[in-house]
Amino acid sequence: MEAEALVAMADRLPEDFAPTVELILATRGRVILSGMGKSGHIARKIAATLSSTGTSAFFVHPAEASHGDLGMVGEDDACLLLSNSGETAELSDLIAHTRRFGIPLIGMGSRRQSTLMEAADLRLVLPPMPEACIIGMAPTTSTTMSLALGDALAIALMERRGFAPEHFHAFHPGGRLGARLAKVGSLMRGAESLPLVGPDTPMGETILEMTAKGMGVAGVVEDGRLVGIITDGDLRRNMEGLMSRTAREVATRSPATAPADMLAAEAMAEMNARKVHVLFVVDDMGVPRGVLHIHDCLRAGVV
Structure with a gap:
C-alpha cells in the first residue's frame, strides 16, 4: 500500500512543489521544520537531509516553540510544517507566529481543507491514500509519502544549486562517506x-x-x-x-x-x-x- 502511494505521488506531484523549491531557494535565512509525533520524526529527517545537501535547515519542536523557541524563527526564514490532518493543535503557535511576522509558511499534509493548509502560503498536499496499518489509523503510508516528498525537495534543491561532491564532503568529513569523497x-x-x-x-x-x-x-x-x-x-x-x-x-x-x-x-x-x-x-x-x-x-x- 505504501509503494502504491509513492507511485501515485510520483505520477502527480503536489501542485505547489515547484513553487516551494523556488521559495526555499530565495530564502535568505533557514528553513524551519516542525511537526508533532510521527510527523515530527519525518520533519527532523527532512531538516537533516536539507542541511547536509546545501540548504540550511533545522527542526523546532512545536511544544518547545510555544515556550520560547519561537525566537529561533526569524523574518528571513521559511517554515515547513508537517501535519497529516492539518489540525495538530501544537502547531497553532508556530502558524500564528508566521502569520504575524510575514514568514513564508509551507504546509505538508493530506487535507487541503484544514487549518494548516488554509493558513499556508504554499501547500504540499499528499494524495488521498489509506494508511497501511490494519486499522487504518497508525501513520504509515502518510509518513512514507512525507519522507519521500522531503527527499524530492532536497534533491531538486541540490540540482538547482549545482551541489557537487566536494560540497557534500564539506558537510560529511567523518566516516566512510567522508573518506570516499576526500581528495x-x-x-x-x-x-x-x-x-x-x-x-x-x-x-x-x-x-x-x-x-x-x-x-x-x-x-x-x-x-x-x-x-x-x-x-x-x-x-x-x-x-x-x-x-x-x-x-x-x-x-x-x-x-x-x-x-x-x-x-x-x-x-x-x-x-x-x-x-x-x-x-x-x-x-x-x-x-x-x-x-x-x-x-x-x-x-x-x-x-
Whole structure:
C-alpha cells in the first residue's frame, strides 16, 4: 500500500512543489521544520537531509516553540510544517507566529481543507491514500509519502544549486562517506616526503633515497618534471649490473600520476588497476607536489 502511494505521488506531484523549491531557494535565512509525533520524526529527517545537501535547515519542536523557541524563527526564514490532518493543535503557535511576522509558511499534509493548509502560503498536499496499518489509523503510508516528498525537495534543491561532491564532503568529513569523497591533496604526503632523484643519479644513491623516504619508490625528475619512477620491481628486474647504472637506465618512463583534486577513491582504483601502491601527485606542468601511498588511503577509510 505504501509503494502504491509513492507511485501515485510520483505520477502527480503536489501542485505547489515547484513553487516551494523556488521559495526555499530565495530564502535568505533557514528553513524551519516542525511537526508533532510521527510527523515530527519525518520533519527532523527532512531538516537533516536539507542541511547536509546545501540548504540550511533545522527542526523546532512545536511544544518547545510555544515556550520560547519561537525566537529561533526569524523574518528571513521559511517554515515547513508537517501535519497529516492539518489540525495538530501544537502547531497553532508556530502558524500564528508566521502569520504575524510575514514568514513564508509551507504546509505538508493530506487535507487541503484544514487549518494548516488554509493558513499556508504554499501547500504540499499528499494524495488521498489509506494508511497501511490494519486499522487504518497508525501513520504509515502518510509518513512514507512525507519522507519521500522531503527527499524530492532536497534533491531538486541540490540540482538547482549545482551541489557537487566536494560540497557534500564539506558537510560529511567523518566516516566512510567522508573518506570516499576526500581528495588526493588532503591525503597525500607533502614535498618533504618526496623521494626524488635526477636522471643521472647512480643507483646506489637512488636506493639510499628510496630507503630514507620509506616509500619503496623513487621519482626521477628532469627540469623539475617527473619523467619516470623506480620501484622495487624495477630493482629486481635490473639486478644484473644494477649498481653500475643510473636512475635513467632503470626507471619506468611515463609513470602513473594523480592530480591533487582527484577523488581519493578514484586514485585508489587507479592503483588497484595498475597493481601499484604509490602515485606521485603532480601539478599541471608535471611537477611533483606530493606522493600518495595506498596505505594512506586505507588508513583514511577509502575502500
